[in-house]
Amino acid sequence: MKVPSIKRMPSYLGVVEQAAAEGRSTISAPDIARQLDLEGIVVRKDLALTGIVGKPRVGYEVKQLVAAIRGFLGWNNTSDAFVVGVGSLGAALMGYRGFDNHGLNIVAGFDVDPAKVGHTVHGKEVFHLGRMPELARRMHVHLGVLTVPEAEAQPVAEVMVEAGMLGIWNFTPVKLTVPDEVVTHQEDLSAGLAVLSKTLQDVMDPHGASS
Amino acid sequence: MKVPSIKRMPSYLGVVEQAAAEGRSTISAPDIARQLDLEGIVVRKDLALTGIVGKPRVGYEVKQLVAAIRGFLGWNNTSDAFVVGVGSLGAALMGYRGFDNHGLNIVAGFDVDPAKVGHTVHGKEVFHLGRMPELARRMHVHLGVLTVPEAEAQPVAEVMVEAGMLGIWNFTPVKLTVPDEVVTHQEDLSAGLAVLSKTLQDVMDPHGASS
DNA sequence: TAGATTGTTAATCGATTAACAATC
């Protein structure tokens, strides 16, 4: 599945789109690599996955490359999505501009808190969780961003599955149990924090247990 | 540096702390593995990095294991940290409970918006960015969470370095340029979204370009 | 004791890096 390559794609897209914004018509792998502090060979190998073909001595056609990366990730046609759990993180994600550019369009939020239901957050309506199945079907939404408290994660995920969600972007620390056909991706902030903490610790005290 | 192992540590910690909360005194690698949908051998190898020693046929001492994982990650003594950029994401992180359990204590926010400076967010004061160097020194804070808009990321990171930050948890999509002694970790949401999008795409249309 | 689990050593797998001919 080439997960490491897939993870690098959005950063390539950012660099290439900036080049486009600057009016450049081509960009080379070494150029992209320099901007991202990678090796050129990594970029070439990764870009090959998108099916793009470059020109020796010149690089890649910027327009083509944007289309190739977007196509590879499925970011051409943006998908509508729900945010489920409108706490501070959920609300922040509802307001995040930039998802549009990443194939994601958040159309509504869901919660059970009467203080939130019926109001809007960043211009998007918040509905009661119980209405999700109905609205998912009506609006043809198959993607959900899960930002409920830990204790609610599994039961709410089951509601989402029931409602026809095919993909769940899981921001809780809970490993979800869902049917095989439902795709889940856990966004694990504590994993990132662990890497930062451990690196810091090793820098300050290089003689601690391990490296 | 064993990054994959380090990233799994927080999930082990969660499982083991739950076992502790349930009053269990020991836990085995296969048991942890089952809860996280991993292989037992992965858990054993990872836990060995923390220096813990288990008992055949029994497993690991729960209390010892919690201490070993926390010690490995440097999560025993919690570090104070600043949130820099109190937009919706920054504010959400300022309110996130659970960082305390991850060695992180957010003590204040910084912004340049007069509408935010002088107010509190989730009970924590927001100061003007210009006061960060002074307050970082006075409060001995060396960790910063960077949640400013993309265009501000690099210049604000430089202010943070100037203020004596040793670690920057970077939530922007910008690859920061900082001195070697400053540790940076980029939390890249778009990478996670890319993996989810690509997986979904491959499930729906298995005959697309690659797998 | 019997047997599940640990810790360690070896084998496999996949990702990264290197080398280099082809090409514009």
Add this chain to the structure above:
DNA sequence: TAGATTGTTAATCGATTAACAATC
């Protein structure tokens, strides 16, 4: 043409998985 960059094939590196003796 000369030379930088592509695309591909091979080598290296590191992480995961397998195998198994030691042990409680």
